[in-house]
Amino acid sequence: MENTMKNLKNIGTGLAVALAALVLAGCAQRTLAPTVDEAQLAGAVVRAEVAPSVYELVYSARQHAVFVAAPDVTEDAAARGASRLLRLHPDTLAVQADIELPHRGFGLALDDAKGRVYVGHGFDGAVSVVDIESNRVVATLALVPKIEDSTARRPYAHSLRQLLVDPARQRLYLPALANGGQPDSLLYVVDTESLTLEKTVPGLGFESTGAALDAAHNRLFVSNLQAQLITIDTQALVPVHTAEIEVDQPINIVYDGQGERIFAVDQGIGFRSAWRNKGLGRDMPPRSKGHQVVVLEPVSGRSLARIRTDQNPLNVLLDAERKRLYVTNFNGIRVAEGKGTLTVFDSESYALLHVVALPPHPNSMAFDGENNVLYVSVKNDGNRTKAGKPESVVRIDLNSLP
DSSP, X not given: OHXXXXXXXXSOHXXXXXXXXXXXXXXXXXXXXXXXXXXXXXXXXXXXXXXXXXXXXXXXXXXXEEEEXXXXXXXXXXXXXXXXXXXXXTTTOOEEEEEEESSOOXXXXXXXXXXXXXXXXXXXXXXXXXXXXXXXXXXXXXXXXXXXXXXXXXXXXXXEOOOEEETTTTEEEEEEEEOTTOOOOEEEEEXXXXXXXXXXXXXXXXXXXXXXXXXXXXXXXXXXTTTEEEEEETTTTEEEEEEEOSOSOEEEEEEETTTTEEEEEEOOOTTHHHHHHHHHTSOOOOSOOOSEEEXXXXXXXXXXXXXXXSSSEEEEEEETTTTEEEEEEOSXXXXXXXXXXXXXXXXXXXXXXXXXXXXXXXXXXXXXXXXXXXXXXXXXXXXXXXXXXXXXXXXXXXXXXX
């Protein structure tokens, strides 16, 4: 902290005070960045209602197309229709292709060099491989064993959440949350050449959530809802370090190789503490209050800074080249009227630059770095769900932000 304050002395007094407040209190100044809505960004924002339900999305520079997971999430399996991967025009967001999937798809990972999108069937224990040149499913791998109890709400031993491609090692990493009351998560590792399961890596704690790859140093970082950051050696495929972190709900993380740091979203959903305690079989006091992004030192997990954002942040995306950090914020869980936002920060000073209203609930993000365009999937709130309205994808020309 002493070094930080010395560095600040070389900056103008007013700015130094503002930056010091950010470092010490982790609280971005909302008054410096008033909220703007889509109408105020006319011409810079395109919104399209594309499906009853949307989740993760990716942008392919080679195909110049956006792909979004659009599962049918009807509770009654007998009444459930087909789930799809939609290919969207990158400018208009018009649907260009409708790719039927064998199971509900939620998580996505892009391997642009291979011309593939991997689709995680989170509750069905499988992953599908989609050829994005021909717009068809070419393989589906069953990864997770079924639970013997046929009455289980979730019939598979683990639920897949995030997918992460390692092009150099030709692998797909899939952290998986344990079902059936088991506290231990694990990592599924798929060989993307042979399309076979290479290995499972146990020991990832309660509810593995975020994952980030440091390919240069052969490290995979996995966060969990036990407030831990686990480092996995990608050469040996074994966990080598577990750090206890002051981030209670690190739901998603991103690694910055240039700055040697991890940005961890701390979600701040109240009911998760009781749910975690039940899963762990013991009381674990919350380590933070959420509604922030915490900057962590890799491996050690030491907190470097806390960046205050809006309520219930979910996803984080780093544009290292332009030094921008993007965060989607739900601003309320299970509410009738969603008032979610996108917050934009300077990734060096952590100053809040923009707040963009993206109601009801902005979810996943994908980035076109060449054109500086951000794509965001937007979930419904209670009112829109009750009215049977579709969910949306939003395109934001970041060059046009004021």
